[in-house]
Structure formats: structure tokens, C-alpha cells
Amino acid sequence: MxxxxxxxxxxxxxxxxxxxxxxxxxxxxxxxxxxxxRAVTFAAPWDLRxxxxxxxxxxxxxxxxxxVEAAAICGSDLHVxxxxxxGLDAGTVLGHEFTGTVVSAGYAVVRARPGxxxxxxxxxxxxxxxxxxxxxxxxxxxxxxxxxxxxxxGLHGGQAELVRVPHADATLVPIDESIPPxxxxxxxxxxxxxxxxxxxxxxxxGDAVAILGLGPVGQCAVLAAVAAGARVVxxxxxxxxxxxxxxxxxxxxVELEADxxxxxxxxxxxxxxxxVIEAVGYPDATQLAWQIVRPGGTISAPGVHNEPAFALxxxxxYDKNLTYRAGxxxxxxxxxxxxxxxxxEGWRLEGLFSHHLSLAEAPRGYEIFNERRENCTKVLLRMx
Ligand SMILES: [Zn+2]
Ligand SMILES: [Zn+2]
Numbered sequence: 313m314x315x316x317x318x319x320x321x322x323x324x325x326x327x328x329x330x331x332x333x334x335x336x337x338x339x340x341x342x343x344x345x346x347x348x349x350r351a352v353t354f355a356a357p358w359d360l361r362x363x364x365x366x367x368x369x370x371x372x373x374x375x376x377x378x379x380v381e382a383a384a385i386c387g388s389d390l391h392v393x394x395x396x397x398x399g400l401d402a403g404t405v406l407g408h409e410f411t412g413t414v415v416s417a418g419y420a421v422v423r424a425r426p427g428x429x430x431x432x433x434x435x436x437x438x439x440x441x442x443x444x445x446x447x448x449x450x451x452x453x454x455x456x457x458x459x460x461x462x463x464x465x466g467l468h469g470g471q472a473e474l475v476r477v478p479h480a481d482a483t484l485v486p487i488d489e490s491i492p493p494x495x496x497x498x499x500x501x502x503x504x505x506x507x508x509x510x511x512x513x514x515x516x517x518g519d520a521v522a523i524l525g526l527g528p529v530g531q532c533a534v535l536a537a538v539a540a541g542a543r544v545v546x547x548x549x550x551x552x553x554x555x556x557x558x559x560x561x562x563x564x565x566v567e568l569e570a571d572x573x574x575x576x577x578x579x580x581x582x583x584x585x586x587x588v589i590e591a592v593g594y595p596d597a598t599q600l601a602w603q604i605v606r607p608g609g610t611i612s613a614p615g616v617h618n619e620p621a622f623a624l625x626x627x628x629x630y631d632k633n634l635t636y637r638a639g640x641x642x643x644x645x646x647x648x649x650x651x652x653x654x655x656x657e658g659w660r661l662e663g664l665f666s667h668h669l670s671l672a673e674a675p676r677g678y679e680i681f682n683e684r685r686e687n688c689t690k691v692l693l694r695m696x
Contacts, residue, residue: 351405351472352674352693357395360406360675368468368476373420376480378430382493383471384409384665385674385681385691386434386501387527388616389459393678396618401461407693408434408458410470411487411496414480423481430484431496431651432477433504433643434458436467439482449644454479471674473695485647494665494692495658498532499650501643502690503661505614506532506591507650508641510540513587513612517541520585522576522604523563525592526554528664528690529614531561533589535657538562544579548572548600553687561660576604584609591615595623602628610635665692 348364355361368377386409391397414428424430437444437452444452456478459469468475477483487496506529515521521542523533526549537545538561547558548566555565566575576585584606590597593615601611602624611634629636643650654661666689669677677691 349473350671350695351468352407352671353402354392354400354404354406355402357393357398360393360678362672362674365403365405365472367474370416370418371476372478373418374479374481376414376417376421376424376426376477376484378410378412378432378470378475378477378484379415380410380412380470380473380475380695381429382411382497382695383407383671383693384497384501385471385677385693387529390678390682391616391618393682397616399462401463401466404459404461404466405468405470405472405475406459407469407471408460409497409501410458410475411493411500412470412475414484415474417480421480423486424477424484428484428486429489431487431491431647432458432470432484432500433647434501435640435643436478436483437644438479444482447642447645449642450640451642471671471693473671483644485644485651487651491651491655492658494661495651495654497692498528498658498661498664499643499647499654501641502528503532503536503654504643504646504650505529505641506534507536507646507653508643509533509589509591509612509614510536510587512614512637512639513589513610514635515540515542515587518543519587520544520546520576520580521587521589522546522548522566522585522601523558523589523591524548524597524601525590526551526558527591530554530589530591531557531661531664531689533591533614534558534561534563535660536653537587537589539653539657546576546579546585551684554689557663557689572600573603580606583607586610587612589614593617595619598623602632602634605632605634608633610637613638614641616640663689665690667691669693671695 437449438454456467545563547563550568588601590613
């Protein structure tokens with residue numbers, strides 16, 4: 313959903329444009345199941361806990377319950393952890409990246425029947441509305457993000473032994489037993505977000521592309537840009553092991569502290585790159601993107617920005633005839649293609665999950681991911 317951010321930003325209330333829950337979603341209480349599962353829950357910023365909570369139950373005929381095989385901690389989960397995004401109810405089960413097997417289903421579910429192993433996008437979608445029919449599943453009128461419950465409304469997340477999935481047939485994608493959980497997790501969010509960044513940027517074969525920020529989304533965008541036929545992919549970051557990783561994926565590494573502008577001018581006959589993928593989420597990165605994009609080029613920003621105003625002026629856009637494209641990736645619309653691409657190229661991302669931890673160790677996982685200790689690039693949570 314969001315790139316791994318570079319700095320800690322200022323706390324900002326989620327605005328109406330970044331609502332996690334569609335306004336058309338009914339609000340309801342969460343009936344409690346008869347048995348108790350383990351889950352990672354939000355208590356307060358900097359205070360997450362693995363606790364016992366009631367099992368989720370099927371609430372609607374189109375719901376299923378998935379027994380989670382593995383979940384992941386996302387860069388955007390850190391926004392909640394740091395208190396940058398606020399409004400989450402205490403007790404919310406966190407996490408929007410998970411994969412597992414359906415264990416119970418409402419009577420209207422046809423495809424995602426019990427026993428089906430599934431990949432899940434980070435948002436729910438109905439599959440029928442205007443947005444869904446056009447592949448803009450992230451803006452479905454019944455969209456909800458897993459792991460966001462606010463004032464009693466919303467959807468609990470997948471960093472748990474069980475998770476309820478509404479609109480299961482439209483949302484979930486059945487997957488083969490041979491697909492490693494790591495690839496299913498990447499397809500559900502960060503890889504689809506990287507692919508979306510490349511596609512909304514309009515990357516064409518022969519293009520020069522720059523990717524700012526080499527967190528998991530940036531790394532996936534490198535892979536997707538190379539697969540799209542980019543002539544050169546400049547991968548820009550200040551962390552050495554991230555630059556090395558991007559180089560292994562086929563990028564030209566550029567240290568942020570070095571003369572980025574001179575390097576890119578040198579490689580593009582002085583023009584700048586055709587497309588910049590800004591996978592940082594901070595205004596400084598938007599400004600750097602503006603400096604290195606060519607006239608008539610595109611800046612593609614797939615991540616959440618929390619600053620109160622747009623970092624560029626209308627004059628800056630005008631002076632370069634720029635296209636700026638932003639927005640949440642419609643991960644469901646990309647899921648099958650992401651899985652196919654990951655099946656071929658996913659081995660290159662081996663090592664992206666630097667830490668495999670148990671659900672009980674999740675609070676420590678958030679801590680080391682946030683502080684980037686132990687060269688942490690992404691945390692996978694296995695169920696005990
Ligand atoms: Zn995510
Ligand atoms: Zn829809």
C-alpha cells in the first residue's frame with residue numbers, strides 16, 4: 313500500500329480523500345466467535361501486542377474465514393505504529409498482507425470454498441461496481457482496507473491466525489500449493505504496487521526510468537520496470553544494501569549523497585528520465601523527482617503521502633509539461649499478472665523478507681523494521 317518511508321513524518325489525521333473505508337460501507341459490530349485466536353493488535357502508537365481475541369465469524373453470505381499461513385509487515389503498517397496515521401481503534405487486528413486457506417464460507421461463495429488456498433489483495437472489492445468493472449478495484453464503492461477499524465467500523469487485519477474476508481469471490485485469488493507464501497504476500501501488495509507504479513508511469517520499452525526509494529515497493533518497481541523493457545533503471549537510495557539489491561535486479565545504483573542530477577543528465581543526453589517512480593512518500597522526494605524528470609515526462613507516486621499540501625507548485629508542473637500520477641494500487645486487478653511475473657522473476661526478490669518471525673515476535677518485528685536494525689527489509693510472520 314505504501315512505500316517504506318525514509319523519515320518519520322508529522323502526525324496527520326486521515327483526510328476524506330484517504331479514507332480507509334468507503335462511505336457506502338455499513339457500520340456493524342463484530343460478533344465474537346466461540347473460540348480464541350492469537351492476533352497482533354494495536355493498543356496505541358509504539359504499543360502493539362500479540363494477544364488472544366475471539367475468532368472472526370462469517371457475517372454475510374459472501375464472506376469467508378481464511379486460516380492465515382503467513383502475513384507480512386508493510387511499510388504502511390509503520391505509519392500506524394509511529395502515529396503518523398491516526399484514528400485506528402485500540403484492539404484492531406493489524407495487517408493487510410496475508411495468505412492462507414479458506415476454512416469456512418457463506419452460502420453465496422462459489423469460488424473461494426473451504427480448502428481453497430488463496431492470495432489476497434490489501435483491500436476488499438465487490439467486483440460489480442463501476443470502479444471494479446474498470447479495474448480500479450482500490451476505489452470500489454465497498455472497499456475496505458484490511459487492518460483498519462475506526463470508531464467500530466472497518467475490517468480487522470491478517471496478522472492473525474484467522475481473518476474474515478468480505479466479497480470473497482471477487483477479492484481472493486485461488487493459488488496453487490506450489491506458490492511459496494512469500495510470493496503470494498508480495499503479489500497481494502508490494503509487488504502489485506510496484507507494477508502499478510510502472511504502469512501508471514507509462515513506462516515504455518527503451519525508456520530511462522528512475523526509482524526513488526528502494527524499500528520493498530521500490531525493489532519491486534525495479535523488477536517491473538526492467539520487465540517492461542526500460543533501457544536503464546536508476547535506483548536511488550542512501551542505504552548500501554538496498555542499492556546492492558537493486559543492482560542485482562538489473563538497476564544502475566545511484567547513491568543519494570552523490571550527484572544524482574549529474575549522473576542522470578549524463579545518461580540521458582541532459583534531458584532527464586522519462587519516468588520517475590517516487591517510492592518514498594515525502595515532499596523532498598517529490599522535489600527530487602521534479603529535478604530529474606525530463607520535460608514532458610511522468611512522475612508516478614504509488615505511496616501514501618501525509619503532508620498537508622502538494623510538494624510541487626502549479627508553475628513547476630507547467631514549466632516541465634509534467635504528468636503526475638498518484639494513488640492506491642488496485643492490487644486485485646494486478647494480482648494474477650503479479651503472480652505470473654513473480655513465478656518467473658520472483659527468485660530475484662529472494663532475501664527481501666529479511667526476517668521470518670512468529671506471531672508472538674511481531675512487536676519486535678515492528679521495532680526492528682521501523683528502526684531498520686539488522687538490515688531489516690521486510691518481516692514475514694509465520695503462525696505458531
Ligand atoms: Zn502493504
Ligand atoms: Zn466494487
